[in-house]
Amino acid sequence: MLKKRKLNELEGKDVSAIDDEIGTANKDLEQQWEATRQELVSKYKLDDLSALSYDSDPHTMWKQWKHKLLLLVRQKNAAFDSNYVPSKKENNGEPLRQTAEKCLSNIVRSEIPVKILGNAPLSYVRREYPKKLQKILKTEKTGTVSSRIMASHSDRRHKSA
Known part of the structure; x- marks a missing residue:
């Protein structure tokens, strides 16, 4: 039109x-x-x-409705043309919480204090890599064909002036 x-x-x-x-x-x-x-x-x-409450239905999506959440979805990188989910490879034996905090500290300015609440994620999504990338990763003998995107509770506190 x-x-x-x-x-x-x-x-x-x-x-x-x-x-x-x-x-x-x-x-x-x-x-x-x-x-x-x-x-x-x-x-x-x-x-x-x-x-809506967790007590009435433990499988409800409203479990933490009243809590403050910091949702970190994706960021743009000048060297990479499309958006991507920030990620960090988990070190063997390192708790998932520490890995998540290190990932956040790599992409969030240090003056913004962020704390992960709890040791287990709220939810995760398994994402398979594209077929071409899977072939590359298999030839490098990493064996990785997918990744998990995890959502956790976090708390961001404002610094008092």
């Missing part, structure tokens, strides 16, 4: 009809988004978070 509007504008044609169509399409999208939002709120009971 926008391309068609631009072409008509360059040719000196009337673009008011196209403007009306674009405006209507945006209103329709907003109405769809609002309907979806209301559906999710009612389905997952997001309007009353007090009803």
Whole structure:
């Protein structure tokens, strides 16, 4: 629609009809988004978070809803064109918590204090490497064809001035 509007504008044609169509399409999208939002709120009971607790359902995704979490997903690197998840190889015998803290200290400025809460991650996702990378890693005899992305509780404290 926008391309068609631009072409008509360059040719000196009337673009008011196209403007009306674009405006209507945006209103329709907003109405769809609002309907979806209301559906999710009612389905997952997001309007009353007090009803959700670990005690009533130990498998709920709301286990730590009231805790502050620092979610670290990905960062951009100037030498690498796409985004990636920060990672660090676990040393044999080193606790997972220490490995996570070292990974964070490599990518977060030292003046931002971060503390991992607990020794076990909340969750993890196993991610297989692309086939070409798997072949390279197998030829290097590392035997690694996948990695685990783990999510842990963390606490970031502000330094008092």
